[in-house]
Amino acid sequence: MKNNKKVQRKDSRKRRIRAKVSGTAVMPRLSVFTSNKHVFAQIIDDTSGKTIVSASDYEKGSKEDKGTKSEISKKVGLKLAGRAKEKKVGKVVFDRGGKLYHGRVKAIADGAREGGLEF
Secondary structure, X not given: OOOOHHHHHHHHHHHHHHHHOOOOOOOOEEEEEEOOOXXXXXXXXXXXXXXXXXEEOOOOOOOOXXXXXXXXXXXXXXXXXXXXXXXXXXEOEEEOXXXXXXXXXXXXXXXHHHOOOEO
16 A cells, blocks of 8 residues: 555655654644544644644544534634643644645644634
8 A cells, every 4th residue: 555656645745844844842833634534633842742732523522513524624723723722832833744735734724823823
């Protein structure tokens, strides 16, 4: 499966992005992962290697959310921004994880911006 050209291209995009984007304690990294069914986002401090905040549509209580995948992704972005505000995180660097910036990835970013995160 890993020798699939599509997967190899995505992995090379991901490595290229991660070479340029790194999170610090002052400005952590907002990392996005999307599977076919679910979406996950976390804010990471790469200097200490710790996840500060995370959110997903897979969490308890999120199953009741109805709507399209993009609408649910926007709610995840809003939830992540709210949790980040509690931890006093205001500015982040966005890591799209090798995916193109549209659809669910863009919806998470829009939701996080609506919630008050700056990037």
